[in-house]
Amino acid sequence: MIINKFDITGKEELDGAVLTIKDSEGRTVTGTPWTSQKGKKLEVELENGTYTLTETGDKITDAEGNEYEVIDSTLTFKVEDGKVTVVENNTNSNNGEGFYAVDSDTNTITVNDAKKTTKVIINKFDITGKEELDGAVLTIKDSEGRTVTGTPWTSAKNKKLEVELENGTYTLTETGDKITDAEGNEYEVIDSTLTFKVEDGKVTVVENNTNSNSGEGFYAVDSDTNTITVNDAKKTTKVIINKFDITGKEELDGAVLTIKDSEGRTVTGTPWTSQKGKKLEIELENGTYTLTETGDKITDAEGNEYEVIDSTLTFKVEDGKVTVVENNTNSNNGEGFYAVDSDTNTITVNDAKKSNVTITKVVIKKTDITGTEEITGAVLTVKDSDGNTVTGTPWTSGKDGKELELELTNGTYTLTEEAGNNHIVDANGNEYEVIESVLTFKVENGMVTEVINDTEKGNGEGFFEVDSDSNTITVNDAMKSNETTTIVVIKKTDITGTEEITGAVLTVKDSDGNTVTGTPWTSGKDGSELELELENGTYTLTETGDTITDANGNEYEVIDSTLTFKVEDGKVTVVENNTDKDSGEGFFEVDSDSNTITVNDAKKTDKTTTRVVIKKTDITGTEEITGAVLTVKDSDGNTVTGTPWTSGQDGSELELELENGTYTLTETGDTITDANGNEYEVIDSTLTFMVEEGKVTVVENSTDKDSGEGFFEVDSDSNTITVNDAKKTDDSSKRDRDDDSATVEDSDDSDSASSSGGPDSSSSKTSTTSSSTSTSTNTSNPNTGARVLINTAEFVAAVGLGFLAIRRKKNDEDDQ
Structure with a gap:
C-alpha cells in the first residue's frame, strides 16, 4: 500500500508531515510514524484487516520556509484480498477543510489536509493616508466571531501588524473615541468595519462602505501586497480666536463669542468671554462653522467703553486649514471686521467701536518725483496740532510696496520729511535730493480734509498727492540727482521672438534726426545685444536691408518697420508702434520694466512657404484630363509663379510653394479636347483657399460634389486640391x-x-x-x-x- 502527503489543493507535495498507521489492536505498523518528503512516498505491506491513518502536529514548515497548518484528521480503511477500501472518511474534497483521497485501483491513499496560511499586513494612517498614527486599537475576527491571535493590536508609528490567516472571511474593526499620538496631536476615530476574504494567498474585499474622497475616513486594500491600510482617523484642527478693538491692536475684555457647527450645535468651550492677554483655543473637526458676538456695549477693566457691532463670520475647517466661506465685513469701512489668518488658523474679531472716539486709518507712501518709483530711506514725521509726534513716526520708507499706516483721531496734523545732507541714497545706490516741504491736513469723521499743500504736481519740484477717497497721502518730492541718462537695451530676434538673428542693421535717431552714438549696429548671436545710454527725449528705431543671411546660412526677409519711443526719468515708453505681435508681419516688443526693446521683424524664408499640389480630373473625380488651364492668384490679385498651368496626363500635377495667405484658383476656356480626342465642357468655377502654417484650408467653395456640376476637392492632410469640373460630352x-x-x-x-x-x-x-x-x-x-x-x-x-x-x-x- 502507498501513502502520499499533499496540501489542501491535492497538487503540492509537503515536507514534514508526520503520519502514523495502526491496526485494529492499536499497534503501530512498522515503518510509521513516517515524516513526509517531497518526491518520496510511504510504501507498507499490510495483512488483511482494519487500520487507521492519523496525522499529528500543529504547523508544517517546508524546505522553502512556507508555513502550513495541519488539520486533525483520521481515516479508517480496510485491506482485504489485495484491495484497500474506505471504512470511515469524514473529509470532503470540496469543504476547504482538507481531505483523504483513496484510490482502490492502485491501493494509494493521499492525505490532502494541510492548509497554507496567508500573511496579511495591517497599517494605520490618518485621513490623508500619509501620516502614521499611534494608539489606534484594531481587532480582527474570523467568520465564527473568534478574535484572531495577535489582536486587538495598538498601532505605533513605523510599525505594522502582520498576521498569518487561513482561507476564510474576516472583519477588521477599530475601537475608541479619540487618539492622541506621541507628539500630542489629537485625532477622532470614526466607527468603521471592513469585511475581507483570504483565499489562496490573496486578500480581497467583501464589503467596504468607506470612500477615500468622502472626508469620513476609508480602508485601502492592496491585493498585490495583501496590505490593509486603515485611514479612518480625523485630525482635529486647532483654531485660535482673539478679540481686539476696531484698530486691530488693542485687546478687549468682556466680549462674548460663540461658535456653532453646521447643525447649529454650540461648540464645546463657547460661549467664551474675552480677556486681555488670553485667547480661545479650540479643536475643530473638518466642517463649516459660524462665529458670532453678542451684547451691546463692552466696558473693559480700565473702564473704557466700546460698542459691539452685530456680525457673523462663516468659516470652514478642512485638512488643518481655516478658510473663509462668508465674511461681509471690511477692514476699511470703520464698522469693524474679521481678520482670518489661514497660515496660523487664527481669527481676530475687530468689531468694537470705542465710544465717542472716531479713528481714521491714514496711509502714507513715498515715491520719486515721477510718482511711480518707490524710494527707500526717506524719513517722514507726522505731528498733531500740539506738536506731539504721532506714534509710528518718524518712519523710514522701504521698498517693495511698503507703506505707513496710521490710526488718527479727529484733528489737524503736519507731515514733514527730512534727510541727512538733504540727500537720500537707496539700497541700489541711487541718489535723490529731498525738497523741503510741509503738508498740513485735517482728519475729520473718517476723512482727510482741508489740505494746505504749497506743492504743485507739474512744477518739477516734487509734490504731495492726497486721495481723500482712500485717505492716502503720497510724498512725491524726491529728485534723482544727475539723472540724465537711461540704459536702453536693444535685441534682435526672428518673427517668433525666440531665435536671435545675426546681421540685422539697426539705427536709433533722436528727435532732431541725429544718429545716436553706437548705431547703426549689426546684430550678433550668443546673447549679443546693444546697450545705449540715452538722455530724456523721443527716439526712432529703424532697420535697413532686404534679406539677412545669418552665420548658419539661414535666410530672413527684413520687414520695413519703425518704432518711436520716449525716454523719461529712467523709463522707456512707446510713442508709436504700428506693429502687431499676432499679425505675422513682425513686431516690436517694449519692456518698460527692464527698458528693453526687442525687434522681432525678420521673416525666415524657408519657414514661410507651403507646398500645395493641384490636380485636374473629370466630373467623376477619377479620370485625369489634359489641356485644362488653371490659374492661382494671391489676395492682391497677383498671378502666382507657375500659373497659368495647362494640365497634362499620366499623373501630371502642379506643385506650388505658397506663403501664408489667401488665394483663388480659377479655370478658363469652354471646351477641352484631350490627347485621345475626348471632348469636355468646362464649368465656370472659383475656389478661395487659405495657406497658414503649412496647411491648406477652404475659405469659400460654392461647388457640391453630388450636384453633377463639377466640384473642387481639398485634402488638408496632403495639401492637395483636385479640380473635378469638366463634363465629358456624350454624342x-x-x-x-x-x-x-x-x-x-x-x-x-x-x-x-x-x-x-x-x-x-x-x-x-x-x-x-x-x-x-x-x-x-x-x-x-x-x-x-x-x-x-x-x-x-x-x-x-x-x-x-x-x-x-x-x-x-x-x-x-x-x-x-
Missing part, C-alpha cells in the same frame, strides 16, 4: 434623344420646317447600312439650342405636301 446618347424628339408629325410641322431657313444652321451626314442608304439633316434650333435629326425622305415628302397645299389654295382663289 451617342444625344443622337438617340434627338431622333426621338425630331419626328415629323403633321404637314403644319413640315411647313414650319421648310420655312425655318435663314438664321438656322444645319449640317448633313450620310450613313450607309447593309439594307439602305439615307441622308439625315442635323438642324440646330437657334431659340432652344436643341438639335433636330430628320430623315431626308420624310423631309422631301413633307415639303411636297406643303407645295400641294399651297397650289390647292391658289386654285381655289382662281375659281373664285
Whole structure:
C-alpha cells in the first residue's frame, strides 16, 4: 500500500508531515510514524484487516520556509484480498477543510489536509493616508466571531501588524473615541468595519462602505501586497480666536463669542468671554462653522467703553486649514471686521467701536518725483496740532510696496520729511535730493480734509498727492540727482521672438534726426545685444536691408518697420508702434520694466512657404484630363509663379510653394479636347483657399460634389486640391434623344420646317447600312439650342405636301 502527503489543493507535495498507521489492536505498523518528503512516498505491506491513518502536529514548515497548518484528521480503511477500501472518511474534497483521497485501483491513499496560511499586513494612517498614527486599537475576527491571535493590536508609528490567516472571511474593526499620538496631536476615530476574504494567498474585499474622497475616513486594500491600510482617523484642527478693538491692536475684555457647527450645535468651550492677554483655543473637526458676538456695549477693566457691532463670520475647517466661506465685513469701512489668518488658523474679531472716539486709518507712501518709483530711506514725521509726534513716526520708507499706516483721531496734523545732507541714497545706490516741504491736513469723521499743500504736481519740484477717497497721502518730492541718462537695451530676434538673428542693421535717431552714438549696429548671436545710454527725449528705431543671411546660412526677409519711443526719468515708453505681435508681419516688443526693446521683424524664408499640389480630373473625380488651364492668384490679385498651368496626363500635377495667405484658383476656356480626342465642357468655377502654417484650408467653395456640376476637392492632410469640373460630352446618347424628339408629325410641322431657313444652321451626314442608304439633316434650333435629326425622305415628302397645299389654295382663289 502507498501513502502520499499533499496540501489542501491535492497538487503540492509537503515536507514534514508526520503520519502514523495502526491496526485494529492499536499497534503501530512498522515503518510509521513516517515524516513526509517531497518526491518520496510511504510504501507498507499490510495483512488483511482494519487500520487507521492519523496525522499529528500543529504547523508544517517546508524546505522553502512556507508555513502550513495541519488539520486533525483520521481515516479508517480496510485491506482485504489485495484491495484497500474506505471504512470511515469524514473529509470532503470540496469543504476547504482538507481531505483523504483513496484510490482502490492502485491501493494509494493521499492525505490532502494541510492548509497554507496567508500573511496579511495591517497599517494605520490618518485621513490623508500619509501620516502614521499611534494608539489606534484594531481587532480582527474570523467568520465564527473568534478574535484572531495577535489582536486587538495598538498601532505605533513605523510599525505594522502582520498576521498569518487561513482561507476564510474576516472583519477588521477599530475601537475608541479619540487618539492622541506621541507628539500630542489629537485625532477622532470614526466607527468603521471592513469585511475581507483570504483565499489562496490573496486578500480581497467583501464589503467596504468607506470612500477615500468622502472626508469620513476609508480602508485601502492592496491585493498585490495583501496590505490593509486603515485611514479612518480625523485630525482635529486647532483654531485660535482673539478679540481686539476696531484698530486691530488693542485687546478687549468682556466680549462674548460663540461658535456653532453646521447643525447649529454650540461648540464645546463657547460661549467664551474675552480677556486681555488670553485667547480661545479650540479643536475643530473638518466642517463649516459660524462665529458670532453678542451684547451691546463692552466696558473693559480700565473702564473704557466700546460698542459691539452685530456680525457673523462663516468659516470652514478642512485638512488643518481655516478658510473663509462668508465674511461681509471690511477692514476699511470703520464698522469693524474679521481678520482670518489661514497660515496660523487664527481669527481676530475687530468689531468694537470705542465710544465717542472716531479713528481714521491714514496711509502714507513715498515715491520719486515721477510718482511711480518707490524710494527707500526717506524719513517722514507726522505731528498733531500740539506738536506731539504721532506714534509710528518718524518712519523710514522701504521698498517693495511698503507703506505707513496710521490710526488718527479727529484733528489737524503736519507731515514733514527730512534727510541727512538733504540727500537720500537707496539700497541700489541711487541718489535723490529731498525738497523741503510741509503738508498740513485735517482728519475729520473718517476723512482727510482741508489740505494746505504749497506743492504743485507739474512744477518739477516734487509734490504731495492726497486721495481723500482712500485717505492716502503720497510724498512725491524726491529728485534723482544727475539723472540724465537711461540704459536702453536693444535685441534682435526672428518673427517668433525666440531665435536671435545675426546681421540685422539697426539705427536709433533722436528727435532732431541725429544718429545716436553706437548705431547703426549689426546684430550678433550668443546673447549679443546693444546697450545705449540715452538722455530724456523721443527716439526712432529703424532697420535697413532686404534679406539677412545669418552665420548658419539661414535666410530672413527684413520687414520695413519703425518704432518711436520716449525716454523719461529712467523709463522707456512707446510713442508709436504700428506693429502687431499676432499679425505675422513682425513686431516690436517694449519692456518698460527692464527698458528693453526687442525687434522681432525678420521673416525666415524657408519657414514661410507651403507646398500645395493641384490636380485636374473629370466630373467623376477619377479620370485625369489634359489641356485644362488653371490659374492661382494671391489676395492682391497677383498671378502666382507657375500659373497659368495647362494640365497634362499620366499623373501630371502642379506643385506650388505658397506663403501664408489667401488665394483663388480659377479655370478658363469652354471646351477641352484631350490627347485621345475626348471632348469636355468646362464649368465656370472659383475656389478661395487659405495657406497658414503649412496647411491648406477652404475659405469659400460654392461647388457640391453630388450636384453633377463639377466640384473642387481639398485634402488638408496632403495639401492637395483636385479640380473635378469638366463634363465629358456624350454624342451617342444625344443622337438617340434627338431622333426621338425630331419626328415629323403633321404637314403644319413640315411647313414650319421648310420655312425655318435663314438664321438656322444645319449640317448633313450620310450613313450607309447593309439594307439602305439615307441622308439625315442635323438642324440646330437657334431659340432652344436643341438639335433636330430628320430623315431626308420624310423631309422631301413633307415639303411636297406643303407645295400641294399651297397650289390647292391658289386654285381655289382662281375659281373664285
